[in-house]
Amino acid sequence: MGEESEQSADGAQPVRMSERQFAAHVDALAAQADSAELLSLLDERQTVYAERGAAAVVRMRGWVLRALCDSTLPPSGLLYVLEELDNGRDAYLVASAARALRILEPSERFAPYLLKALANVRFHDDALCFDRYGGYAVEGEPETAFREVLRTIGWLGSSAHSVVGPLRELLPELGATDAEATQRAITAIESSATASTAGPSCCTGGLDFLRELRAFKTWAAGERTANTALSAVVFEDQSGNGIRYDEFFLGQPSIVVFFYTRCDNPEKCSLAVHKLGNVVRLLTERGLEKRIRTAAISYDPGWDAPERMSGYAKNRRLPFDDEHRLLRSVKGEDVLRAHFALGVNFVESLVNRHRVELFILDARGRIAASFERLQWDEAHVVEEAAALMREVDSELPSKKLVTSPSPEPPRGADAKRSLHAVSSLGLAFVTAFFPKCPVCWAAYLSWLGVAELDSLRGLSPWILLGVIALLGLNLASVWRRATALGGLLPFWLSAAGAVTILVFGLGLESSLGTTLGLSMSALGALASVFGRVRFSRRQARMAH
Amino acid sequence: MSAKKSRTKKKPKPKPKPKAKVKRASSTSSYARSLSAASDTSLSVKARVAEIDKLTTAVCDDDSVFRSTLAMLRDTSEPPAVRRAALRTLQASSFSVVAFNQHRSSYLTALRALTGDEDLEIRQSVLGMLARERDGHAQQLLLEGLEDPEVALLPPEKALQLLSYDVHTEAYPVARKIVKKPPNPDAKREALRLLGGDTGSTALFESILRNKKEDPEFRRISAAALQTLKPAALKDHAREIVLDDSDDDDVRATSLTVLSQFGDATDIARDEKLRAKTNKLKTAGTVTMKRSAKAFIAKYYDE
Numbered sequence: 104m105g106e107e108s109e110q111s112a113d114g115a116q117p118v119r120m121s122e123r124q125f126a127a128h129v130d131a132l133a134a135q136a137d138s139a140e141l142l143s144l145l146d147e148r149q150t151v152y153a154e155r156g157a158a159a160v161v162r163m164r165g166w167v168l169r170a171l172c173d174s175t176l177p178p179s180g181l182l183y184v185l186e187e188l189d190n191g192r193d194a195y196l197v198a199s200a201a202r203a204l205r206i207l208e209p210s211e212r213f214a215p216y217l218l219k220a221l222a223n224v225r226f227h228d229d230a231l232c233f234d235r236y237g238g239y240a241v242e243g244e245p246e247t248a249f250r251e252v253l254r255t256i257g258w259l260g261s262s263a264h265s266v267v268g269p270l271r272e273l274l275p276e277l278g279a280t281d282a283e284a285t286q287r288a289i290t291a292i293e294s295s296a297t298a299s300t301a302g303p304s305c306c307t308g309g310l311d312f313l314r315e316l317r318a319f320k321t322w323a324a325g326e327r328t329a330n331t332a333l334s335a336v337v338f339e340d341q342s343g344n345g346i347r348y349d350e351f352f353l354g355q356p357s358i359v360v361f362f363y364t365r366c367d368n369p370e371k372c373s374l375a376v377h378k379l380g381n382v383v384r385l386l387t388e389r390g391l392e393k394r395i396r397t398a399a400i401s402y403d404p405g406w407d408a409p410e411r412m413s414g415y416a417k418n419r420r421l422p423f424d425d426e427h428r429l430l431r432s433v434k435g436e437d438v439l440r441a442h443f444a445l446g447v448n449f450v451e452s453l454v455n456r457h458r459v460e461l462f463i464l465d466a467r468g469r470i471a472a473s474f475e476r477l478q479w480d481e482a483h484v485v486e487e488a489a490a491l492m493r494e495v496d497s498e499l500p501s502k503k504l505v506t507s508p509s510p511e512p513p514r515g516a517d518a519k520r521s522l523h524a525v526s527s528l529g530l531a532f533v534t535a536f537f538p539k540c541p542v543c544w545a546a547y548l549s550w551l552g553v554a555e556l557d558s559l560r561g562l563s564p565w566i567l568l569g570v571i572a573l574l575g576l577n578l579a580s581v582w583r584r585a586t587a588l589g590g591l592l593p594f595w596l597s598a599a600g601a602v603t604i605l606v607f608g609l610g611l612e613s614s615l616g617t618t619l620g621l622s623m624s625a626l627g628a629l630a631s632v633f634g635r636v637r638f639s640r641r642q643a644r645m646a647h
Numbered sequence: 648m649s650a651k652k653s654r655t656k657k658k659p660k661p662k663p664k665p666k667a668k669v670k671r672a673s674s675t676s677s678y679a680r681s682l683s684a685a686s687d688t689s690l691s692v693k694a695r696v697a698e699i700d701k702l703t704t705a706v707c708d709d710d711s712v713f714r715s716t717l718a719m720l721r722d723t724s725e726p727p728a729v730r731r732a733a734l735r736t737l738q739a740s741s742f743s744v745v746a747f748n749q750h751r752s753s754y755l756t757a758l759r760a761l762t763g764d765e766d767l768e769i770r771q772s773v774l775g776m777l778a779r780e781r782d783g784h785a786q787q788l789l790l791e792g793l794e795d796p797e798v799a800l801l802p803p804e805k806a807l808q809l810l811s812y813d814v815h816t817e818a819y820p821v822a823r824k825i826v827k828k829p830p831n832p833d834a835k836r837e838a839l840r841l842l843g844g845d846t847g848s849t850a851l852f853e854s855i856l857r858n859k860k861e862d863p864e865f866r867r868i869s870a871a872a873l874q875t876l877k878p879a880a881l882k883d884h885a886r887e888i889v890l891d892d893s894d895d896d897d898v899r900a901t902s903l904t905v906l907s908q909f910g911d912a913t914d915i916a917r918d919e920k921l922r923a924k925t926n927k928l929k930t931a932g933t934v935t936m937k938r939s940a941k942a943f944i945a946k947y948y949d950e
Contacts (some may be wrong), residue, residue, distance in 0.1 A: 157815035158783030226744055230752040239784040241759040245752045278749020279710065365814055365844075367781075405846030408878075450817050452846045588800070 122159060126236050133170035138177050141170055145183045147456045152448045160448070160456045161193045162237040168199035169233060175571055176206050182316045185213075186476040188220040191372040194229035194248035195238035201255040202233070202249070211262040212312060217252055221273075221607050223370060224248040250284045257288035260295030267292055289640060310483055318477040321487070324494065327469035330442050336435035338400075340428040341413040348435070351428070352468040357396040358382060358464045358484055361445060363403035363454055364415045371459055373419060374478075375399075380421035381481045386488075395488045397427045402432035402445070405452050443572035446475065463488050466495045519559045567609075574601050581631050598625030678705035682712055685719065685729075692726045699732040703739045705745035713737075717757050719768075727766050734772055741776075759784050762800060770800055778809035785809075786816050793821045796830070803830055807837035811844075819845045826851065832862070839865060843872040852876065858886055863897045870901055874909065882910060890924050896933045903928075903939040907946055915947045922948055 120128070123563050133535050134142050139335040143166045144151070152160050168187075171180065180203075187200035204213060230245035231238045240246070256263045256270070270289050274282055313319035336348040351357070360379050366372035375398055386392045399421065401407035407415075416422075423429060432439055440447070446458035463472040472487045578597055585594040600623030607616020675801040682705070684690060684698040699719070705712040717724055720733040737754060741747045747754075761773045762785060777785035789806040792799030799806065803825060822838040822845075829835035839855075842848045844938050852869040855861050873881035885902035903925070906915065913922060925948075928940035 154817070156786065156817035157813075158781070158786050159817065161783060226748060228748075228751055230754075230756040237783060237787075239759060239782075240752070240756045242756065245756045247752045276745075281749060324862070367813075367815070406844075406876075450815070451819055453844075455812060455815060491897075 122162060122236070125163055128423045129166050129170050133173050136174050136517070138171065138174045138180070141167055141174060142180045142183070145180070147446050147448050147458060148160035148444075149448075150607060152324075152456060154450050155448075155455055156450055157455045161196055164456075165193075165195045165199045165238050166236055168196065168203050172199075172202050172206060174206075176203060179317065181207065181639075182318055182476055183315070185216050186225075186458065188252075189225075189477050190368065191220070192227055192368050192370060194224050194227060195231055197224050198248035198251040199233070199253045200240070204255050205258050209259045211259070211265065214256070214259060214263045215254050215268050217259070217263070217472060218269055220252045221249060223257075224252070238471035243431075247281075249281060252286045253281075253288045255591055256463055257291035260292060261333055263292045309481075313474070313477060316477070317475075319472070319474050319483075320480075321472045322470065324465070326469075327465060327467075327471055329469055330438075332438045333435070333442055333468060337433050338428075339409060339433050340430050341409050341416060341423055343409045345433070346361060346428075346430075348439075348468065351396065351398065352464055353466065355394055355396060355466050355495065356471070357398060357464040357468075358488050359398045359443075359464060361402055361443075361447070361457070361460055362399050363401050363457075364407050364411050365403060365453070366457075370478075371457070375459060375461070376416060376421050377419040378479070378481055380416075380419060383422050383427050383482055383514040385481055385485045389485070389486075389489070391489060391492065392453065393426060394492055395485075399429045400439070401429070401431040402447050402453065402454050404433065404436060404459060407431050425461050443470070463491065465491050552592045571605070574605075577601075581627060584631055593627045595627075596623050596630055600624030600627055678702065678709065678712060681705070682715055686715065693944075695729050696732040699729065699736050702736050706736060706740035706750070708741050710749075713740075713750050713753075717753065721757055721760065723765065727769070730766065731768060731772070734769060738772075738776060747869050753780070755780070762788055767801075771805060774801060775809055778812050781813045781815075786813065790816065790818060790821065793818075793825070798926050802834075804833035807834065811837070811841040814844050819847070823848070823851070836864065836868065839868045839872070843868075843875060846876055849873065849877045849880070850890040853880060853884065857888075863895050866895070866898050866903050868947055870898075870905060874905065878909060881905060885910075886918075886921060889928075890920065896936045899928075900933070900935045900939040903936075903943050907939070907943045910947070912947060 120455065129141065129144070132144075143149070145164060147160075152163065155163070168184075176184070184200045184203050187196045188204075190195055191197045191200065201217065201220065204217075228249050229238075230240035230249045231247060231251075232240040232243075232245060235241075256266060267289055270285050274285055277285060310319060314321075333348045333352075338346050338348070338351070340346060352359075358379070361374045362372035362376050364372075377399055379399055383392065383397055386395055386397070399412075399416070401412065408431075412431065413423070416429055421427075421429070439445075443460075443462060447454055448456050458476050459474075460476075460477065461474040461484060462470050463484065465471040471491055577603055578594070581597045582591075582594045585591045600620045602620075603616055603623060604620030607613045608620055609617075680703075681698040681701045685695050685702065686805040690698075699716070702712055702716060704769055706715075706716055716733050720730050720737065721927070725733075728935060741751075741754065755777075758773045758777050759782070761769060762777070763771065764770045773788065774785050778789070788800055789810050792801065792932065793803055793806055793810075796803070807818070807825070810816050818841055822841045825834050825838040826842070829838070839852075842851070852872045856866050856873065858866070870881060870885070873884070882905065885905040888902040889899055889906065891899075906921075922944075925940045925943050929944060930935055931937075932940075946948070
């Protein structure tokens, strides 16, 4: 955004835009119907919000939302509007968001968010005047966020059918004016011409809706960005222990939320930390608490000292141990913020505005999924992280990234892996001891036995030694045959294959190495077979 | 009459009639009486104030009582004592959050309209109530007043105190200016207290704490701030201050208290220099110093 700034009196440095200038700029954009630019101003990372108090940011954002009401709301703007209804506690912003929603087409998907907004502002309402910058009513009969939200509910008509029940329950608790407004909304819904055929939607957005809004994003393995600069990030946890980014986040999937203890919106940080506790409990129920880590990282590392973080966690039932921690950065804060593209801004060291955000990292510490702005569901988050864990189980990492000891295998998975490995080896042995020619014996061992070497990782080293011995036996067999047939090519191929498998496949855990070694071993076995065939034919020709 | 005959059986007291409905009706009528009396300009100010003070519950229950009380507050022709009583009653009513909720928006509108009131006590009360609500309008006015004393609605120390209710205001820069160039000692004190939440001010607090020429009260405030912002550094400073015989006794006593409350027991037990000094201090210096030294020794050295 091009900042119009005044020069300071001595002409040295441009001073920052005043709120008056900002309001004029927004008015100009509204006059031009420049919705895209207006929408960009709702990103909390905009430099125009830096070094402003939280109340100033509210005034500025409210004026932008007001301007959007006179314009069009692009589809991407819906997320910002729903964000205020879902999590907002500033009456001015909630009311402005409710007004902005009315420039779209009614949808029953909006109803749960509006109901939530009613609960959020009910005892934190304000006296509003939408024509006045900042929204502060100083005279006359003020508007309120509660009534503005009710107006929007009424506007939804039959699409708000699902909230009629909760509104009726609310009526006896309300004062006269609010009760009248609520009754008007109920009447508008019930008298709406089109009857809703869809079932009641009690809760805010399912995963598909979040994805549609871009509140939930995922990245396939090939799309995820690695960032080597993160290795410089150092944290201190809730117990005062130092730990590097790589040490904590590499080797297994992780779930990360951001928070700060001085957040005064209970729908944001306080709730996020509490829900992360629920996530840890869900992971424990599924036996995944050692395989998926969680972290709550502070936006405010200068203030959120270890004892402050641990107290905050205890008060919100977030358990912590070596796998589940609260962290503050002591080095590399800028790298961290840039990597996660955190939705936060500051007045000096203090947060002045931030969004709800949760990230799911893969075993290499790369962002694989994110939930932004809207409330996330604990079960969805656990499911996404568990899917990444299955990704870890199936892929062979290209380089050794784990600096900490390998995590314990999950309960039940040990037996399953052992059975798989033993059955594969067993198949190789059965095939080998079938009444077949020694050639087939050698070929099968090369393929089946060696191919299952990967599944032996983590099992007893004696089994591994046994397989290596068998490999050696295979090589001896191929050598004997090759020397008998007068051609050592099969032996050299098999030997090269065995060395490649042992060094690159098992040693350096390279999937490419294992594949190459297997191929060479197979070629060696096949060459041995065909070499035998050619020898037999030569013998036959010589006999004739 | 003989003594026996005089001992007649007393009639049993009649059961009291249920008073609920009667009480409600009488409450409503008593509120109406109080409201009428409060609005009666022929009565003395004292009598009117007494009637207004009775309306706290009625304000929540009855919209007309709320409106009348609000009108009394906003009427600048009313005596200040009557207006202040109306404000007190409204504020007390607002603590019944659920019952008062229906009046909240009108109440806030009225408070904002009164931020520029002629009466300082009303102005201060109104801005205080709004500041506690973290009202952006009030915060804006207070900050403007600190930047430009010509438009200040309250003395700077009061404005700073009210701004400290919300850490998210952009008050730190102006607070630092006031610490550097205070209009009065109270303003500097409040500015230091406000900066107690600023992680960027640790160097300032360390400098004040170690400056023997600084007012002891400011040094104590700095110690309190460092306990929150940089506790490890505070313990080091506290130790050095205790060991320095040329330093202020009260500040040394505060430092001993810091070490008593937050010191590391193992480090202190091994600190022979500190032990020797505190042994001397328990018999020398001010009463406060001696008391602090004795408590310190009893805690760490078991003497």
